[in-house]
Each structure stands twice: as structure tokens, then as C-alpha cells.
Amino acid sequence: MGFCPANMVCGTDKNTVKDKQANGSRKIKGIAVLMKKSVLDITDVSASCLDRLYDIIGKGVSLQLISAVHRNPANGTGGKLGKPAYLEKWLSTFTPVTAGETAFNVTFDWDEAIGVPGAFIIKNYHHSQFYLRTFTLEDVPGHGRIHFVCNSWVYPVHRYKNDRVFFTNKTYLPHNTPEPLRKYREEELVNLRGDGKGMLKDWDRAYDYAYYNDLGNPDKSQEYARPVLGGSEEYPYPRRGRTGRKPTKTDPSSESRLPLLSLDIYVPRDERFGHLKMSDFLAYALKAIVQVLVPELKAICDKTRNEFDTFEDLMKLYEGGFKLPNGAVKKLEDLVPWELLKELIRSDGEQFLKFPLPDVIKEDRTAWRTDEEFAREMLAGINPVVIRRLEEFPPISKLDPTKYGNQSSMITRAHIEKNMDGYTVDQAIKGNRLFILDHHDVLMPYLSRINLTSTKTYATRTVLFLKYDGTLKPLAIELSLPDPQGDHLGAISQVHTPAEEGVEGSVWQMAKCYVGVNDSGYHQLISHWLHTHAVIEPFVIATNRQLSVVHPIYKLLHPHFRDTMNINALARQILINGGGLLEMTVFPSKFSMEMSSSVYKNWVFTEQALPTDLLKRGMAVKDSSYVHGLRLLIEDYPYAVDGLEIWSAIETWVDEYCSFYYLTNESVRSDPELQSWWTELRNEGHGDKKHETWWPEMKTRADLIETCTIIIWIASALHAAVNFGQYPYAGYMPNRPSMSRRFMPERGTAEYAELESNPDGVFLKTITAQLQTLLGIALIEVLSRHSTDEIYLGQRDTPEWTDDREPLAAFERFGSRLVEIENKIMERNNDRRWKNRSGPIKLPYTLLYPGASDFSRVGGLTGRGIPNSVSI
Known part of the structure; x- marks a missing residue:
């Protein structure tokens, strides 16, 4: 169903929709659901004033329908265009403060020559951008309701070289695309690729590749210089999103860096955190930006010789916080505004960095020392x-x-x-x-x-x-x-x-x-950063550059790329950069990223499939008598037991979905967008691996299913398994x-x-x-938290992501299967036969608990739930 705020009547009103004007022309009604920038930025007074002027003169936001069935002789091969219509009552329409989204009416003069609309052009003549969630035509003559899922920021028209076009929620392989829409489909992909030139701005929608040449800051000093990762045999690496910033003065091969606390790092605007996610991130990431406070913290810690003298001293971090010396609060206020500082300091100003009690010591404060727990965490830890x-x-x-x-x-x-x-x-x-x-x-x-x-x-x-x-x-x-x-x-x-x-x-x-x-450093640099965050980003870029939004594989994969480019960009800014938080808190120090590059030399895409990984590590053997075709050699291996069920559910869902659109192997081979995507992904996105022979050939449906299953597994379950247990296990540094x-x-x-x-x-x-310890615990507390707007595996941000019934039914079966897996996980956790599922610390293994059935959007340190994407 469409969005319908309480202050509006959104149902189909035949008398309104088919109202006749004096000249006898027919009207059809549309509803656009969007969020104004002013909701997020109440200080943008100039935008409000200019928007009022545009609203008065009737030139605010125009929409123009594009026919999916009839060509326009004056528009080349494109579809026939309807007359522009404008969103109504921009300023007078009530904007709910909490939800932030508002429904606006738009009324079109219906032209029978349009037939069925398949897309629309939107032009924003306002001063500021807005976020367009959906657009719905309520009663198109001869067709009924038509829905568009947009989920995109629309900037003022002067910011664009080409029209902004949105398509219906229909799904088309390239050769099945209605002829009047093909021009727009192809042009939209060209727009998203950009021209590869210049520094990219907020309103640019360009997805492009770059090396990791922005980690070092040689202009600051040689101590902060770092090698360029990617593009060489010595330092191979996956590609990251291009920003186009100027090179440093000292080293032309290195990209200049932004000021330390700047969050204005270019990623395509639609890849940025939503306002709820950004609010959560800022609230909790305040502890991670203590990098700014390092000089003051050093002075504080020096007074205690930078040591915890006893385990009781360490426990004060959780029981009472870290007490600040006299005058320290005032000094810190000089560095950080009080609005930010109060997130770090108790309201009475006496305690600094009080942390939640980590799960590893909740039940027993010494059980972590046992040999059994030490070994168990290799099977069920992070x-x-x-x-x-x-x-x-x-x-x-x-x-x-x-x-x-x-x-x-x-x-x-x-x-x-x-x-x-x-x-x-x-x-x-x-x-x-x-x-x-x-x-x-x-x-x-x-x-x-x-x-x-x-x-x-x-x-x-x-x-x-x-x-x-x-x-x-x-x-x-x-x-x-x-x-x-x-x-x-x-x-x-x-x-x-x-x-x-x-x-x-x-x-x-x-x-x-x-x-x-050793294991902590390897986990953070390789298992977590390299093998999920870094390797997925090229897939995000290639998918947006080569697969249209109406392509079935785009619709399959897109939810699994949410927020990935944004969190990776923030990581390059404050975490994995030279002198950043990771170098300060993990033992390889300035060699951290260089070491991850050496491990990438041996990365094989197909080995990221869980069954293949288990076979490679000798943790399983092939056995057709078992459900997953594998027999685990450690029967009580919680990560593998739960993981194989999640893997199987993903694989079944992907198989059913892909088989609906690709009836034969030839349909895979003959899909030009799919083939361009796969070629670019190998040759550009993972360009240092382009000569490897292990890449799937993308000649059969099995190749496609295998590839998509691996991508979804990495972005969802694998990342969840190595990320959200960080604070529960490592929040207690010993x-x-x-x-x-x-x-x-x-x-x-x-x-x-x-x-x-x-x-x-x-x-x-x-x-x-x-x-x-203070820096490290603060960091992993941020990384381990689910945001309040998290979307979990088996969920979508809209139920109308496609109008094809069979894929929707398959997705519903996928969700039901995940609920069954949740129940099995809880049963296993309660079965005393499986000693590795809780261990001496009595912490049940829930890192691969999907969360499809019982997660309201509460966020926090839940220690369970599989988000769709690498989003933190």
C-alpha cells in the first residue's frame, strides 16, 4: 500500500481522479512521498524563503510522465512525454516532525496518447534538494495504480546536466525493456558513470573507481606517508569510490585529505546514511572521534603511567567510568562542543568514557581465562x-x-x-x-x-x-x-x-x-575490513554503473549495498588512514593496511562461499548424505552450523529469483548489461585480479546464482558474524x-x-x-551497534520493490525460512549437548541469528541480527 499521512486522504477518489475540466479533459492524480531538506536542516532559512517564492509563482517541482508504449517522433527513440505538472502546496502541506516524510498531491492533464506511463522526469526548481521516496499514480485510465520506488535525492535542476528520470517498479531484462524506455535506461547508466574528471560534488551521481591512495598524508610529514594500495603487483587491492580530490603537494600519486573531523567525503548522495542512521552514528561515534582528544587524553593517562595497575582498575571503565582530573572537563570543552562532550561524560562531569559491561564478563569475570573458552572462541567468537x-x-x-x-x-x-x-x-x-x-x-x-x-x-x-x-x-x-x-x-x-x-x-x-x-589484528584488518568492507565496494560501484535500476540483478543486490560506500569512506577518513584509530589501537600500526594488501594477493572470490571455505580449511568434507552436502569435522562448530543454514537459505532464494528471469543459459550470456557488469567488476573493480582464472565465467545460470549468493553472503551474514560480536567479546580488552x-x-x-x-x-x-584501551573500546562499541533504521536479511525497505508476483512469493518464502532458522538456533543454544554454543562465559551464539522475525528498530548492542549490508 502507498504512504498515507494522517492529515491527508489518499485513497482513490474516482470523482476527483476523473474529474472533468470545463474543456472536457481528464485528470489523474499522483502522490509523491518525500522528505524536504528543511526537515533535516532547520537553519536553512534562505531555502525556505526561496521555496515560498517558487511555491507562490507555481514553479516548484515538476513531474512529466513518459510513455512506456508510444514513441514521441520529436523525441527520437524516447517515449511520448506528457505535460509537466507540479507538486501542490509545497509550504502549506503539513510536515510531520518525527517521520520527516510528507505526501504531496500532483494532478496531471491526462493525454490518451501517453498510454501506460513507464517513467517520469522530475525537475526541482527549489533552492534545496529533497529526498523522493515514492511516487504513485492512483488511477491511470485502462491500467489502474502505477507505483514508482524512487529512494533518491533530487537536487535543484541547475545542478544536473541531464534530466532526473525514475522508472516504475517493473523489472526488465535489457531486451524486454519497452522500446520507448530504452533510451532513458541507457542514458541513466551513462549519467551514473560520470566522465572521470574533476573533484566530485554532493549533487554528482557518479560511481567511479580509484586506488586506495588517500590513506597517507605526506604533506603533513613523511611519518604519515603510506603506500598506494591497488594498481601494482607489490600492493594489490580492491578499488574504492573515486572522489577526485587534488593530489598532495609532496606526492602526486597520493590524494589530498580532508580536515580530520570533516564528514564531507564524497560518495554518491544516494549512498550516504539516511538521517536516522547519521543521527545514530554521530551519537555513538563521538567516542570514536576521541582521536581529536589524544593530546589531552595522553596528559590524563600519563598521570597514571598509562597503565591499568590491576584488573579492578580496568573494571572501573564499566562500573564507574574513568575519572577526569580537576580542570580536565574544561580543557576538553575547549576542544569539543559541550553538546558532543556530554555524550562522553556523565552528567555530573565526573566520569569519562563509562562503557557498558561486555557480555564476556557478565556471568563470570574470570571464565575468559580458561583454555576451553580460549579455544571455543575460535569456533564461536568474532x-x-x-x-x-x-x-x-x-x-x-x-x-x-x-x-x-x-x-x-x-x-x-x-x-x-x-x-x-x-x-x-x-x-x-x-x-x-x-x-x-x-x-x-x-x-x-x-x-x-x-x-x-x-x-x-x-x-x-x-x-x-x-x-x-x-x-x-x-x-x-x-x-x-x-x-x-x-x-x-x-x-x-x-x-x-x-x-x-x-x-x-x-x-x-x-x-x-x-x-x-595476533588474532585480534588479523580479525580487524583481514576478516572484517578486507574480506567484507573492502572487497564488496567494487560490486557496489559496478552494479550502479552497469545494471539499470529496472534490471533484475540490480534489484536483487541493491539492498545488500546499503551504506557500504559511506561507511568505507568514513573509515578511510578516521579509521584506516595513516595515524588513524586503527593504527593507534591494533598491533601492526603503520603497516596495517600494507599487511592487508599482502593477504589480498591470495584472495579468491569463489572461496568466499561458505561451503568452499569450510572445505578449503579442512573443517568439512563432502558428504551427500548430509543436508548441505557437507559433513563438519567439528560437529559443534556454531559459526559453520548456523552459517550453512543461512547460506542454503540465501542460495535457494537467489536460485528461485534468478530462474524466474533467466530461463536458459543463453539468456545469461546474451544479457549485455549483465556481461558488462561482470567484465567491469573483474577488470576494474578487482582489477589486480583480472588475470585470475578462478572467476566464474558468467556463461550459465549456475554462474550467476553462485556469484550473487556469494555477494549476498559476504555483505550480510559473513559481515554480521565478524562484526557485531566485537563489543561483547573484545569490549573487555584482556x-x-x-x-x-x-x-x-x-x-x-x-x-x-x-x-x-x-x-x-x-x-x-x-x-x-x-x-x-580507551580508544579501542570506544571504537568497537560504535562498530558493534545496530542502527535504529537497520534493515535485516529477509526484509526490504518497501514491500513494492517489484511488481512481479513470483519473486515476491519467493522472497516471502525466504523470510519464512529465516524465521525457521532463528527457532533452530535458539533450540541449539538451549541444548546442553552443544558445549561450544555458550561455553564457560555462558554467552549463547547468536551472531548469525537473522533477526527477520522479532527485531523492531531499536538498534544497540544486541549481539545478534544479520543486516542486509555492510553498513557499519
Whole structure:
């Protein structure tokens, strides 16, 4: 049904719609639902005054219908145009403050020669832009109701070189497009591609590609220079959206940066956060912009030696906040307006950065220390996508021995067989009982440089044993450093095995800490940023450049791209940039993005499919007797168990949808928009991978279904699994330390004696410091929150996104299937047989709980729900 505010009568009124003028012409009524800019910007007085003038003279917003059935001889191949009609009572129509959207009437003189309208041209003669949600023709003669889903910002007409055109909610393959609309379909795509020139402005609608050459700021100093990612064999990377800013003075290959707190980063206007999302983001991101407060925070933290002396000190962050010294509030007010500062400080001004209690310590404040929980989080925590089955012993390295020497593992059979419940290594490998969390090869090439910064850490390997109760038991942790005489001389390693008491128990806890540091950095840079945010952005760009809004694949994928370009642009501005929050809080520091580029060298699109990923990591084997055609080798692997059900639901939905529009393989091959999309995506969007042979060929319907399923999986479920558990698990920094500042104490040293006498103190002095803890927790609290306008998997922002009944029915079945999965997840979480679903911390696994059935738009730190897109 259409939108109908309480102050208007929106139903079809035959007497009004078919009213006759004195000259006998027929009228048809339309309703446009939009949001004025003035709703969002009440200070725009000039806009209001000019809009009043335009409203008086009757020249505010015009709409002109385009025929879908009759050509206009004077318009080339385009459809016949109706007479312009104007939105009525722009200023006098009531605007509800809460919803922000208003319905405006427009009355057209009906021209029988138009036939069925298939599109319309809109021209905005007002001073300011507005957001057009929908447009509906209530009673078109001989046809009835026609609905247009617009969801786009419309700027003043002088900002555009070409007319703004919107199409009905019908879906067409290119060759099925009504002939009078083809011209407009093709021209709209040309407009969206832009001309590749100049700095892009708010009103530009251009989707184009650029390298990641905007991370560094060499004009500030060489310390802030960063390599260009993308376009080279040394630093390959997915492309990001082009902004067209001028190059830096120091380095012509680097793009100049905006002022630190500027949010005016170009992304196409329709890709920007909606007003609710932006309000949420600003409210919670205030804690993330403490980057501005770093000098003051450093001064504050220096008074306590930048350390948490005890775990009780750390708990004050959640129980009472971080107390500010006298006069500090006033100093902070000089840096940040009080309206923003009050979000960070308790109303009495005494406590700074009081955080919610993380779930990992809600039920038991020490359970995170257990070996069972340490291992369980590799299967059900925030980075459950790295652990793999160990298929060779000792673990081997794939690093080039001519560059890195001998990188073979020093873990021996004697280290681990004593804790393997009577198994030998060979028996355990054959029985699929040995697993490994291996961060060695990714980190070792960077470790010499990383450890020249404030970081002091190791490359780690952790070997685990699968027990009969389905839980994992860590057997050994290997800590490796490059030979101090040169990387080419190989690794120097130490191996630690479990211990519970005395200094040996403290050493074991320290070893687990270094694993946590490795895994935390890998999670944030690779599993989260690279493998979801960065790799999806080229798909967003290519889809808008090559697939018309009426193309079925555009309609399928578009909800899964919501807000992605905006959040990525903000990340480049304050998070992943040189000197940004990520470099300040994650151990690879200035080498963070460079390291993610090295991992992208091995990225394979088809391996992002969950079943393929599980097979590659040896976590599953093919078995047709199982529902998903896979048998998990760890039956109680919550991420995989829930994930396979979500994957299967997505795949079924995509299959049914694509099969409706593409009846044969030939219809896939002969679709020019689809083929252009796929070619550009490979050659431009992921241009550093264009010569790879693993890309689907896009010659069959199976290729299309596989491709779309992977895209939707990455953007929705995979991102949810690695993002929304960040605060629940890592909001308590000792559980997921992001940095380490000391090496393992050596026996016979003062540091070792201190570890014996004060193990907690040494642990806290080793992991993330006080300042970085404040910054890091503030950041992940923002990243872990659902916005109040979130749209979850199985939902759409409008029920009328297409008028094709079969796809709508398939989508309804998809939603119903997700509700069934929700019920199964809750049943599994309540089944005590599955020990890995809650673990010692008693936190049920809900990161892949879809949220299709019971999520009202409340947002917050829910720890569950799969949004459609990479939106935060």
C-alpha cells in the first residue's frame, strides 16, 4: 500500500481522479512521498524563503510522465512525454516532525496518447534538494495504480546536466525493456558513470573507481606517508569510490585529505546514511572521534603511567567510568562542543568514557581465562573463520625460504602427545582431531618492522585437539620472531604448553595473550575490513554503473549495498588512514593496511562461499548424505552450523529469483548489461585480479546464482558474524588484546621474577595500554551497534520493490525460512549437548541469528541480527 499521512486522504477518489475540466479533459492524480531538506536542516532559512517564492509563482517541482508504449517522433527513440505538472502546496502541506516524510498531491492533464506511463522526469526548481521516496499514480485510465520506488535525492535542476528520470517498479531484462524506455535506461547508466574528471560534488551521481591512495598524508610529514594500495603487483587491492580530490603537494600519486573531523567525503548522495542512521552514528561515534582528544587524553593517562595497575582498575571503565582530573572537563570543552562532550561524560562531569559491561564478563569475570573458552572462541567468537584442520606435522610454512629462511615449526610430538588423550599425532591427524590457528606466515614478513614500533609481539601458531565432548583443547603455542641478524636467516621460536599453576601457569596465560593479539589484528584488518568492507565496494560501484535500476540483478543486490560506500569512506577518513584509530589501537600500526594488501594477493572470490571455505580449511568434507552436502569435522562448530543454514537459505532464494528471469543459459550470456557488469567488476573493480582464472565465467545460470549468493553472503551474514560480536567479546580488552608492548619474560631476568610475584600486573603491562584501551573500546562499541533504521536479511525497505508476483512469493518464502532458522538456533543454544554454543562465559551464539522475525528498530548492542549490508 502507498504512504498515507494522517492529515491527508489518499485513497482513490474516482470523482476527483476523473474529474472533468470545463474543456472536457481528464485528470489523474499522483502522490509523491518525500522528505524536504528543511526537515533535516532547520537553519536553512534562505531555502525556505526561496521555496515560498517558487511555491507562490507555481514553479516548484515538476513531474512529466513518459510513455512506456508510444514513441514521441520529436523525441527520437524516447517515449511520448506528457505535460509537466507540479507538486501542490509545497509550504502549506503539513510536515510531520518525527517521520520527516510528507505526501504531496500532483494532478496531471491526462493525454490518451501517453498510454501506460513507464517513467517520469522530475525537475526541482527549489533552492534545496529533497529526498523522493515514492511516487504513485492512483488511477491511470485502462491500467489502474502505477507505483514508482524512487529512494533518491533530487537536487535543484541547475545542478544536473541531464534530466532526473525514475522508472516504475517493473523489472526488465535489457531486451524486454519497452522500446520507448530504452533510451532513458541507457542514458541513466551513462549519467551514473560520470566522465572521470574533476573533484566530485554532493549533487554528482557518479560511481567511479580509484586506488586506495588517500590513506597517507605526506604533506603533513613523511611519518604519515603510506603506500598506494591497488594498481601494482607489490600492493594489490580492491578499488574504492573515486572522489577526485587534488593530489598532495609532496606526492602526486597520493590524494589530498580532508580536515580530520570533516564528514564531507564524497560518495554518491544516494549512498550516504539516511538521517536516522547519521543521527545514530554521530551519537555513538563521538567516542570514536576521541582521536581529536589524544593530546589531552595522553596528559590524563600519563598521570597514571598509562597503565591499568590491576584488573579492578580496568573494571572501573564499566562500573564507574574513568575519572577526569580537576580542570580536565574544561580543557576538553575547549576542544569539543559541550553538546558532543556530554555524550562522553556523565552528567555530573565526573566520569569519562563509562562503557557498558561486555557480555564476556557478565556471568563470570574470570571464565575468559580458561583454555576451553580460549579455544571455543575460535569456533564461536568474532573470528571463527581462520581455524583449520592440521593435515601435516609439524606445521609447515609457505613463505619463500630464499627470503625468509627456515620457517618450519618447532612444535614436536613430545610437546603435544602428552595431552592428546592417548592419541599419537599420526592417529589424531588421521582421525581429524588436530586443528591449528596459524598466524605465522601472514605476520612474519612484517614482524621485524612492526617490532621497531612500540609493539613487541610474535607470529603465533596454536595447535589444538578435538576432545570427545566436541570441545577443543589447546596443546601448544609457538611464538616466533625473525632472526635478529636478518629475516633471511629464518625464525627463532619458543614453544609453550598448558600449565595451570605457578609461574608456568602465568607464562601459559601470556602465551595465549600473544595469540589473542595476533588474532585480534588479523580479525580487524583481514576478516572484517578486507574480506567484507573492502572487497564488496567494487560490486557496489559496478552494479550502479552497469545494471539499470529496472534490471533484475540490480534489484536483487541493491539492498545488500546499503551504506557500504559511506561507511568505507568514513573509515578511510578516521579509521584506516595513516595515524588513524586503527593504527593507534591494533598491533601492526603503520603497516596495517600494507599487511592487508599482502593477504589480498591470495584472495579468491569463489572461496568466499561458505561451503568452499569450510572445505578449503579442512573443517568439512563432502558428504551427500548430509543436508548441505557437507559433513563438519567439528560437529559443534556454531559459526559453520548456523552459517550453512543461512547460506542454503540465501542460495535457494537467489536460485528461485534468478530462474524466474533467466530461463536458459543463453539468456545469461546474451544479457549485455549483465556481461558488462561482470567484465567491469573483474577488470576494474578487482582489477589486480583480472588475470585470475578462478572467476566464474558468467556463461550459465549456475554462474550467476553462485556469484550473487556469494555477494549476498559476504555483505550480510559473513559481515554480521565478524562484526557485531566485537563489543561483547573484545569490549573487555584482556580477552582480546589488540596490542602487546613487551616480549615474554625470560627465565632469570627481573621481568621473570616480576611475573612470579605479580602475574596480573605483568599481564596488564604487556597488553594494550590505558590510552589505546580507551580508544579501542570506544571504537568497537560504535562498530558493534545496530542502527535504529537497520534493515535485516529477509526484509526490504518497501514491500513494492517489484511488481512481479513470483519473486515476491519467493522472497516471502525466504523470510519464512529465516524465521525457521532463528527457532533452530535458539533450540541449539538451549541444548546442553552443544558445549561450544555458550561455553564457560555462558554467552549463547547468536551472531548469525537473522533477526527477520522479532527485531523492531531499536538498534544497540544486541549481539545478534544479520543486516542486509555492510553498513557499519
